[in-house]
Amino acid sequence: MDLKIAVLPGDGIGPEISEQGVAVMSAVCEKFGHNVSYEYALCGASAIDAVGDPFPEKTFEICMNADAVLFSAVGDPKFDNDPTAKVRPEQGLLAMRKKLGLFANIRPIETFDCLIHKSPLKDELVRGADFICIRELTGGMYFGEKYQDNDKAYDTNAYTRPEIERILVEAYKYAGRRRKHLTVVDKANVLASSRLWRQVAKEMESKYPEIETDYMFVDNAAMRMIQDPKFFDVMVTENTFGDILTDEGSCITGSMGLLPSASTGEHTPVFEPIHGSWPQAKGLNIANPLAQILSVAMLFEYFDLTAEGKLIREAVNASLDANVRTPEIQVEGGAKYGTKEVGAWIVDYIRKA
Amino acid sequence: MDLKIAVLPGDGIGPEISEQGVAVMSAVCEKFGHNVSYEYALCGASAIDAVGDPFPEKTFEICMNADAVLFSAVGDPKFDNDPTAKVRPEQGLLAMRKKLGLFANIRPIETFDCLIHKSPLKDELVRGADFICIRELTGGMYFGEKYQDNDKAYDTNAYTRPEIERILVEAYKYAGRRRKHLTVVDKANVLASSRLWRQVAKEMESKYPEIETDYMFVDNAAMRMIQDPKFFDVMVTENTFGDILTDEGSCITGSMGLLPSASTGEHTPVFEPIHGSWPQAKGLNIANPLAQILSVAMLFEYFDLTAEGKLIREAVNASLDANVRTPEIQVEGGAKYGTKEVGAWIVDYIRKA
Ligand SMILES: CC(C)[C@H](C(=O)O)[C@@H](O)C(=O)O
Ligand SMILES: CC(C)[C@H](C(=O)O)[C@@H](O)C(=O)O
Numbered sequence: 063m064d065l066k067i068a069v070l071p072g073d074g075i076g077p078e079i080s081e082q083g084v085a086v087m088s089a090v091c092e093k094f095g096h097n098v099s100y101e102y103a104l105c106g107a108s109a110i111d112a113v114g115d116p117f118p119e120k121t122f123e124i125c126m127n128a129d130a131v132l133f134s135a136v137g138d139p140k141f142d143n144d145p146t147a148k149v150r151p152e153q154g155l156l157a158m159r160k161k162l163g164l165f166a167n168i169r170p171i172e173t174f175d176c177l178i179h180k181s182p183l184k185d186e187l188v189r190g191a192d193f194i195c196i197r198e199l200t201g202g203m204y205f206g207e208k209y210q211d212n213d214k215a216y217d218t219n220a221y222t223r224p225e226i227e228r229i230l231v232e233a234y235k236y237a238g239r240r241r242k243h244l245t246v247v248d249k250a251n252v253l254a255s256s257r258l259w260r261q262v263a264k265e266m267e268s269k270y271p272e273i274e275t276d277y278m279f280v281d282n283a284a285m286r287m288i289q290d291p292k293f294f295d296v297m298v299t300e301n302t303f304g305d306i307l308t309d310e311g312s313c314i315t316g317s318m319g320l321l322p323s324a325s326t327g328e329h330t331p332v333f334e335p336i337h338g339s340w341p342q343a344k345g346l347n348i349a350n351p352l353a354q355i356l357s358v359a360m361l362f363e364y365f366d367l368t369a370e371g372k373l374i375r376e377a378v379n380a381s382l383d384a385n386v387r388t389p390e391i392q393v394e395g396g397a398k399y400g401t402k403e404v405g406a407w408i409v410d411y412i413r414k415a
Numbered sequence: 416m417d418l419k420i421a422v423l424p425g426d427g428i429g430p431e432i433s434e435q436g437v438a439v440m441s442a443v444c445e446k447f448g449h450n451v452s453y454e455y456a457l458c459g460a461s462a463i464d465a466v467g468d469p470f471p472e473k474t475f476e477i478c479m480n481a482d483a484v485l486f487s488a489v490g491d492p493k494f495d496n497d498p499t500a501k502v503r504p505e506q507g508l509l510a511m512r513k514k515l516g517l518f519a520n521i522r523p524i525e526t527f528d529c530l531i532h533k534s535p536l537k538d539e540l541v542r543g544a545d546f547i548c549i550r551e552l553t554g555g556m557y558f559g560e561k562y563q564d565n566d567k568a569y570d571t572n573a574y575t576r577p578e579i580e581r582i583l584v585e586a587y588k589y590a591g592r593r594r595k596h597l598t599v600v601d602k603a604n605v606l607a608s609s610r611l612w613r614q615v616a617k618e619m620e621s622k623y624p625e626i627e628t629d630y631m632f633v634d635n636a637a638m639r640m641i642q643d644p645k646f647f648d649v650m651v652t653e654n655t656f657g658d659i660l661t662d663e664g665s666c667i668t669g670s671m672g673l674l675p676s677a678s679t680g681e682h683t684p685v686f687e688p689i690h691g692s693w694p695q696a697k698g699l700n701i702a703n704p705l706a707q708i709l710s711v712a713m714l715f716e717y718f719d720l721t722a723e724g725k726l727i728r729e730a731v732n733a734s735l736d737a738n739v740r741t742p743e744i745q746v747e748g749g750a751k752y753g754t755k756e757v758g759a760w761i762v763d764y765i766r767k768a
Contacts, residue, residue: 150604152604152605156605182536182537182540182641182642183535183536183537183641184535184536184537187535203572203605203606204605206569208606208607209607210607210608210610210611212576212614213575213576214573214574214575214576214611215573215574215607215608215610215611216559216571216572216573216574216607216608217571217572217606217607217608218569218570218571218572219556219569219570219571219572220567220568220569221567221568221569222566222567223565223566223567249655249658251503251505252505252509252556252557253556253561253570254561254562254563254568254569254570255563255568255569255570257563257568258563258567258568261565280658280659281658281659281661281662282662284637284659284660284662284663284666285662285663285665285666288535288536288641288663288666288667289535289666302602302655303659305602305633305634306633306634306637306656306659307637308634309634309635309637309638310637310638310641310663312638313637313638313641313642314641
């Protein structure tokens with residue numbers, strides 16, 4: 063297969079983990095005989111610094127011409143304390159989502175046995191938790207009409223039927239491949255937009271008789287995720303609720319530095335770690351590249367290249383088992399490996415496999 | 416002091432716990448020489464059944480004429496699976512909040528040493544956690560303009576400067592009495608309404624130099640609450656975020672059946688347990704009355720009757736220590752006390768104190 067990848071390293075530790083993601087991608091392609099080519103593009107704070115725009119037109123074009131985007135992280139502390147600044151790195155993220163039509167954000171919540179002790183939850187609650195949060199990513203309050211002056215402000219949480227249908231189709235697709243249990247999360251006891259979500263979901267239910275669909279209010283879901291994360295198989299929700307619940311879900315695993323995500327939709331899909339740009343660690347060769355590397359696995363799986371994805375997952379697990387780990391997850395007394403060394407170990411594993 | 420209390424038992428286990436709350440209230444008033452009188456009123460599903468309205472005008476009048484409302488719980492499964500039904504018990508709750516101008520929902524998140532093992536979080540993370548979530552309760556998407564037809568729907572998340580100012584004043588008041596640390600939670604990197612919140616908060620900061628104010632995005636707060644709940648002292652946020660975060664916060668304590676809340680604002684304040692109406696337990700004398708009883712403590716404290724509040728808290732702790740507990744929190748092999756028996760034990764403790 064020919065694969066044209068747009069690589070967006072972004073800010074902070076982004077370039078370092080990007081490098082390892084690309085190295086792993088190349089090793090896998092070599093092994094399986096795929097032709098891969100990369101085109102690099104600017105985004106985030108570094109794009110603001112370079113051209114004054116966090117998602118420049120040129121970057122958009124490179125993304126549109128690619129089969130997939132390998133994204134790392136954006137964000138710089140110089141913008142952090144001023145969410146009202148005119149140009150900010152996150153706007154690049156939102157522009158990318160909107161312009162690429164990335165309406166489905168797929169966040170697998172997985173635990174790693176050897177890291178479960180890092181979870182804030184009790185072992186018996188979280189061990190074995192394995193679900194997918196699907197967040198609608200191009201609608202709701204993020205993109206609805208906004209207004210702000212000195213005395214009042216509003217955001218509009220708007221959804222149309224087609225927007226709801228297409229994300230539910232996606233959610234049913236994932237549920238069908240997994241344990242066949244879909245939880246639709248909303249606030250239909252209060253919000254009109256949620257009532258439309260629920261109405262559409264209720265109408266679609268009968269088309270998926272093999273899937274068990276249940277409904278949960280968002281406040282309840284925020285609790286259930288902590289009290290009983292193993293309840294969930296696939297969860298789907300709107301943009302703002304999804305922002306909160308996906309992060310909550312990720313943090314219960316104790317392995318946030320290892321979790322990847324995919325954003326898919328109308329145009330080129332994007333694969334990225336869920337963690338941020340960790341500016342303090344920039345250039346120190348200490349950032350964990352595993353979330354980025356696992357996002358490469360998701361990339362392959364998106365194109366139904368499951369053996370490729372599986373090999374990456376196997377390599378990642380082997381590196382953990384061999385204690386080839388970055389400082390934040392290294393066991394006491396274990397050798398500390400850098401970003402590069404972990405990446406190189408995994409590339410080596412893949413080559414020898 | 417003369418205290419005129421509106422009692423709204425509501426649905427499910429509401430009447431049973433209400434009875435114990437009233438008994439404790441009476442015992443404390445007797446002990447301290449306060450004159451208390453009660454007027455009962457309908458709300459929730461039982462009010463729909465009786466008069467077709469979950470918060471009847473008559474109930475509103477009784478509340479307005481009282482010094483405080485002792486509320487229990489509303490909700491009935493016959494309305495549960497249909498959030499689109501024309502009349503629902505929760506609408507009574509929303510009507511009560513709006514008509515009484517209850518803009519500040521105060522939710523203390525406290526742990527009880529003897530119940531900490533019930534927390535989903537690891538002991539060392541949660542032991543000693545003690546913070547207050549303050550949720551704006553009469554603005555935002557709950558009450559903004561709504562629209563819904565078959566193909567589209569929207570809600571409006573609107574806030575005005577005075578709405579934000581008054582809840583922040585409240586939050587600073589609580590922070591000033593506590594550990595002097597206020598966390599303002601918003602999504603100012605995306606929402607216009609949040610940017611106004613942050614702008615107003617930044618302007619107010621300098622009026623409270625003794626308080627340390629910090630700002631956190633809601634997705635981050637949802638994680639921080641699990642990873643490091645002891646970070647928080649007082650947290651304040653808008654209505655919808657507050658709905659999610661207060662429930663998340665409560666559930667990390669492992670003692671949801673014990674947590675009370677207060678809703679205060681323009682007119683009569685309301686005191687209630689945070690748990691729901693648990694319809695399945697109705698009439699079984701198994702519901703835990705402690706959250707309701709502790710809401711009576713909050714009621715006294717609201718009127719600066721701190722000794723009264725303290726005595727109730729002491730009695731509740733004594734009942735826990737003596738293993739006089741309802742089934743869901745009883746230790747293995749311990750005798751199981753009913754709702755009434757726990758209430759009676761506490762009343763007795765207060766009388767003898
Ligand atoms: C940075 C921010 C705009 C973004 C969001 O809220 O979507 C982030 O929190 C995320 O979840 O990807
Ligand atoms: C029942 C519902 C309308 C209500 C809310 O969302 O405010 C409840 O969840 C609460 O938190 O008191």
